[in-house]
Amino acid sequence: MEAELLLDGVDLDFGGRQVLRGVSFQLRRGCLLGLIGPNGSGKTTILRVSAGLLKPTRGKVVLGGRPIERMSRREIAQRLALLPQNPGLPPSFTAWDVAMMGRTPFMGFLSREGATDRSIVHWAMEMARCRELADRRMEELSGGERQRVVMARVLAQQPSVLLLDEPTTHMDLQHQIAMVELVAELARGGMAALAVFHDLNLAASYCTQLAVLSKGQLVAMGAPEEVLSSRLLSEVFNVELCLAPHPMGGTPAILPPGPRGRLRTTKAVEAARGSTARRGEVS
Amino acid sequence: MEIASEEMNVSVRHRGVSWLGRYGVALLAILAAGGVGVMVGKAGLDPGTVLAILLSRLPFVDMAPWWPASFQTILWEVRLPRIAMGALVGAGLSVAGATYQGLFRNPLADPYLVGVAAGAGLGAALAMALPIPPALYSLGIVQWVAFASALLTVAAVYSLARVGRSTPVTTLLLAGVAVGSLAGAATSFIMYSQGDHIPVIYAWMLGGFNTTGWQQVALAAPPVLASTVILSLLGGITNVLQLDEDQARSLGVNVELVKGAMVVFATLATAASVAASGLIGFVGLVVPHVVRLLWGPDYRSVIPLSALIGAAFLMAADTVARTLPGPQEVPVGIVTAFCGAPFFLFLLRQQKRSVF
Numbered sequence: 001m002e003a004e005l006l007l008d009g010v011d012l013d014f015g016g017r018q019v020l021r022g023v024s025f026q027l028r029r030g031c032l033l034g035l036i037g038p039n040g041s042g043k044t045t046i047l048r049v050s051a052g053l054l055k056p057t058r059g060k061v062v063l064g065g066r067p068i069e070r071m072s073r074r075e076i077a078q079r080l081a082l083l084p085q086n087p088g089l090p091p092s093f094t095a096w097d098v099a100m101m102g103r104t105p106f107m108g109f110l111s112r113e114g115a116t117d118r119s120i121v122h123w124a125m126e127m128a129r130c131r132e133l134a135d136r137r138m139e140e141l142s143g144g145e146r147q148r149v150v151m152a153r154v155l156a157q158q159p160s161v162l163l164l165d166e167p168t169t170h171m172d173l174q175h176q177i178a179m180v181e182l183v184a185e186l187a188r189g190g191m192a193a194l195a196v197f198h199d200l201n202l203a204a205s206y207c208t209q210l211a212v213l214s215k216g217q218l219v220a221m222g223a224p225e226e227v228l229s230s231r232l233l234s235e236v237f238n239v240e241l242c243l244a245p246h247p248m249g250g251t252p253a254i255l256p257p258g259p260r261g262r263l264r265t266t267k268a269v270e271a272a273r274g275s276t277a278r279r280g281e282v283s
Numbered sequence: 284m285e286i287a288s289e290e291m292n293v294s295v296r297h298r299g300v301s302w303l304g305r306y307g308v309a310l311l312a313i314l315a316a317g318g319v320g321v322m323v324g325k326a327g328l329d330p331g332t333v334l335a336i337l338l339s340r341l342p343f344v345d346m347a348p349w350w351p352a353s354f355q356t357i358l359w360e361v362r363l364p365r366i367a368m369g370a371l372v373g374a375g376l377s378v379a380g381a382t383y384q385g386l387f388r389n390p391l392a393d394p395y396l397v398g399v400a401a402g403a404g405l406g407a408a409l410a411m412a413l414p415i416p417p418a419l420y421s422l423g424i425v426q427w428v429a430f431a432s433a434l435l436t437v438a439a440v441y442s443l444a445r446v447g448r449s450t451p452v453t454t455l456l457l458a459g460v461a462v463g464s465l466a467g468a469a470t471s472f473i474m475y476s477q478g479d480h481i482p483v484i485y486a487w488m489l490g491g492f493n494t495t496g497w498q499q500v501a502l503a504a505p506p507v508l509a510s511t512v513i514l515s516l517l518g519g520i521t522n523v524l525q526l527d528e529d530q531a532r533s534l535g536v537n538v539e540l541v542k543g544a545m546v547v548f549a550t551l552a553t554a555a556s557v558a559a560s561g562l563i564g565f566v567g568l569v570v571p572h573v574v575r576l577l578w579g580p581d582y583r584s585v586i587p588l589s590a591l592i593g594a595a596f597l598m599a600a601d602t603v604a605r606t607l608p609g610p611q612e613v614p615v616g617i618v619t620a621f622c623g624a625p626f627f628l629f630l631l632r633q634q635k636r637s638v639f
Contacts, residue, residue, distance in 0.1 A: 048529075051533055053529055053532060053533065072535075072537070073532055073535050073536060073537050073538075074535035074537075075535075076533075076535065077533060077534050077535030078535065080533075081533070082533040084529065084530060084533075087526065087527065087530055088526055088527035088530070089526060090388075090522075090525035090526065090580065092575075092579075092580040093522070093525065093580055097522070097581070098526075101522065101523050101526065101534055102534070104519070104520075104523050104534040104535055104536065105534060105535030107519065109516065110516060110519065112519075157534070
C-alpha cells in the first residue's frame, strides 16, 4: 500500500539554523502516528512542512503519490487537513460558520454551500462533539469548545491525511480522551493521522506508532512499546522519568519522578536551557 | 453519514433575516433616498412631474411636455447625475471599506488606509496647480490625474510592503501610512507654494458633488460597479481570511492572490470615487459596520449590502448637504459625519456585543 504522506530526507534551515535534519517517515492509511519531543524540537515545523505551508530546504514531501510543491493549495486542502495549535478565529462567526469553512476547498468561486456540504458539516460537528454549539458565536466559547469546533472544520474537509497539532489543548480530561479516541477511530476507519502530543500517556495509549523528535531529528520511531524506554525519554526530555506497567495492560505509563527523583544533573539542565534560548521557540 | 433531514433546517436559522428581507430593505432605502433626492431642492418637483419627465425620455412614449423646460434641465442635467454619482461613490467607498476591514481583520480600517486618499489628493493638486491648457479641464483631467495618481500610490505601497513572495498586512498598513504622509506632505507643499490655488484644491479635498455631470458619472461607474461585483463574489473567501492566513492557506485559499485582488479592486473603487468627488469621510468606515450590526458578519452579504446601503446613505447625505439653508452648500463630508456618527453609536450601544 502506498503511503498517503511521505517525507524523504527533509532538511529545513531557518535563519541560519537547522530546524529539521533528515526527517523521513511514511504515513499510511489506518496509521495514527504520534509525534513527541520537547519544546522547540521541531514538531510543529514537521506538521507545517507536511501541510505544504513551509518549503523544505532539502528533501521532498509527497502527498497521495504527488510531490506537494506541484499541487495547488486547493488540491492539497482536498486531501489534507491541519488542526493548528492556536488557531485565530473570528469572534462574531458562529461555530456553524467556522465548521462550514472546512468545505471551502470543495466549493466553487461563489462559495455557496449545498445540501451535501451541510450534511457533511452536520456529520463533522457530530463527530467532534460540538453539534450543540452550532449557533453559538466563537467569542462565547471556551478554549476546549473552540478546539472541538476547529476539529469539526478539519473533519468537514473529509481529508485522507489528518495533521493535528496538540489536539487536546485547553480540553478537560473527558474531552481529551474523547478527542484522541475520535482520532484513533478515524485512523482505524482509513485516515492517515499525524498528531503532535505533549501528553506522553495519551500518545502512548492511542497511537499505533510513535516518533520521537529531538533537536530537529527523528531519534526513534515504531510501536509505542518499542519506542518508550525510560532511557530514551529521559535523554530526549532531559528529566528522569519512571515507566510503570499500565494497570489495564498494553503500553507502559510514564510518570514524573516525584520529589524523590531529581533532575538529571544541574549541568545538563543548564546546558539544555542555554541551547533552548539560542534556538528560540520553534515548535 | 446518515443525517436526519429535519436537522438541515437548523443551519439556516442562525442566519437571521432572510435573503429577500435584507436586500428588500436595502433596495427600499435606495429608492427612498433617490426619490426624495430627485424631488427636493431649490426648485421643488412633485412626483408626478418627475415621473412624466422620466417617462418622456423613453423612446416609445409620446408625451407633450406640460412642464417648464427648466424642470427638464434641472432633473436631467443637474439632479440625476448628482444622485447617480452619490450612489456610485457611496457604494464604492462602502465596498472598499468592508473589503479593507476584512483584509486587515481590523474594524477601524477604512478605504483611505493604503494611500488612495493621499495619492488622489496629490494628483488633483498637481493637475490644478500645473499650467494645463483649460481645454483639458473640461475633459475631466483632474479626475483622470487624481485616479491615476491614487492607483500609482497604492501600487508603490503594495510593492514596498512586499517581503519575499508575500505581503504581510501589517507591513502593508505601515507602508500605507508612510507613503500617505509623503504624498500628503507633497500636496501641502504644492498648496503652500501655489498660494492662489489653495481654495480650489481645498474645496476639492473637502469633497462634494456640486459640479457633477454625466461625464464624471460615466468615468466613475465602470470601475466602481466592476469592483463591487468582483469583491462581492470574493465574500466567501474573505470570510475564510478572517481566520489567520495559515488556516486560510490550509483551507485551500491562494492567500496572496486573493489579497492582491482585494487591494486592486478596493483601490479601483476608492480611486474612482475620490477622483470624482474628493475626500468624503466616514461612509467607508461606518456603512459596513451598520450592515454587520443589522445582518451579521458574513462577507458574502456584507459586501453587496454595504454597496446598497452606502449608496442610499450618501444619496441622502448629499440631499441634506444641498438643501441645508446657508450662504453656500455644506460639504457633504460634514453631513456624513454628522448623520453617520450618532447612528453608528446608537447601533453600537443597542446591541452590546462585538460584531466584528
